[in-house]
Amino acid sequence: MRTASLYAKVRGGATTVRVLFRPASTVEAIRTVSCTHGDRVVFAARMGRAMPADPSFEFRFRGAKPGDRIGLAWTDAAGASHSVQGTVV
Amino acid sequence: MLGVLAAGAAFAATGCAADRRRAAAPTSSPDGTFPDWPAAAFDATSVESALTALYGTTEVTQTDDVVIDLPVFAEAGAMVPIAVSTRLPRVQAIHVLVRENPAPLAVSFAPLPGADPLVATRVRVERTSDVVVCVRAAGRLYANTADVVVTGPDGCAGHKVPG
Numbered sequence: 691m692r693t694a695s696l697y698a699k700v701r702g703g704a705t706t707v708r709v710l711f712r713p714a715s716t717v718e719a720i721r722t723v724s725c726t727h728g729d730r731v732v733f734a735a736r737m738g739r740a741m742p743a744d745p746s747f748e749f750r751f752r753g754a755k756p757g758d759r760i761g762l763a764w765t766d767a768a769g770a771s772h773s774v775q776g777t778v779v
Numbered sequence: 780m781l782g783v784l785a786a787g788a789a790f791a792a793t794g795c796a797a798d799r800r801r802a803a804a805p806t807s808s809p810d811g812t813f814p815d816w817p818a819a820a821f822d823a824t825s826v827e828s829a830l831t832a833l834y835g836t837t838e839v840t841q842t843d844d845v846v847i848d849l850p851v852f853a854e855a856g857a858m859v860p861i862a863v864s865t866r867l868p869r870v871q872a873i874h875v876l877v878r879e880n881p882a883p884l885a886v887s888f889a890p891l892p893g894a895d896p897l898v899a900t901r902v903r904v905e906r907t908s909d910v911v912v913c914v915r916a917a918g919r920l921y922a923n924t925a926d927v928v929v930t931g932p933d934g935c936a937g938h939k940v941p942g
Contacts, residue, residue: 704895721816732894738821740877740885740903742858751894 696725696762696776698754705754705778707733709747709762718766720745726761727754754778820884826876826911829884833874834920842867845914845923848899852928859904859927864897867916873898874915879908904929 697708707725720741725733732751754760756778763773823829827837848862863873870890876883885902896914904910907929913922 727893730893731891733898734889734891735898735900736816736821736887738884738886739882740880740905742901742903746901748862748899749888749894750897751891753893 694762694764694772694774696760696774698760698776698778700754700756700778704750704752706748706750707760709745711744711746711764713744718768718770719743720764720766722765723747724763725749726763727751727758732760817887820887822882823884824881826878826883829874829876830913830920833887834915836920839913839920839922842921842923845912845921847910847912847923847925849910849925849927852930853904855906855929855931857904857929858901860899860901861910862897862899863912864895865914865916865921867896867914867921869917870896870914871918872915874913875900875902876911876913877902877904877908878911880905883911 693712695710695712697710698705705727709723709725711720719739720737720743723733723735723737723745724731730753733747733749735747737745758778760776760778761773762776763771765771817833820829820832823832830837830839844866846864846866850859853859861875863875865873873888873890873896875885875887877885880903886900888898890896890898902910904927907927909924909926911922911924913920915921
């Protein structure tokens with residue numbers, strides 16, 4: 691089971707999000723990664739083979755406030771879906 | 780071939796369609812933005828064929844409005860940090876391609892409404908290479924290039940030791 695960490699911090703009206711995947715015990719590569727704020731998708735990535743097994747991303751979006759929940763979802767090459775939740779600070 | 784074109788067209792349409800699609804029925808992908816994973820682009824063995832798989836064209840405008848932050852040197856085998864941002868308006872997609880990798884297209888991003896067109900990540904650079912960042916904005920392709928020198932274990936930058 692691959693796990694990931696999600697950090698999000700508001701500063702100056704923009705929320706910076708850092709996504710860190712842990713090295714996997716399985717060999718399936720991650721193919722898609724997305725983040726949501728409420729019902730809104732704020733980040734979407736599609737990954738090829740030149741990405742590490744434990745990728746990291748940092749991105750920024752607007753419209754969140756401390757205490758909001760954000761979600762991280764990803765799928766792997768075997769078609770399995772995973773998700774974790776985080777809170778904006 | 781039809782599949783290739785369909786995937787490319789779908790990807791190209793992502794930026795403009797994301798707004799409309801948010802309220803629509805969910806697709807197979809969890810974020811509902813890309814209908815699929817553009818396999819033909821990720822399997823492509825050159826920068827040009829990856830762009831052709833995505834957009835059906837290799838016509839790009841070189842611009843410094845695509846800003847790439849990439850180290851000058853990286854250790855062999857290391858995951859090289861890269862940060863990308865752009866001042867271009869109406870960004871629909873950002874692609875990172877490592878020219879000397881066997882499969883150059885490393886990662887594609889779709890900046891969504893409310894998100895700033897910048898992202899930082901790490902990519903595998905197998906040997907000294909240009910890194911091309913291609914941005915789809917307002918229906919056109921723009922690109923900028925940076926290069927990273929991958930140093931061997933002996934620190935012999937850019938030179939291949941025989942044997």
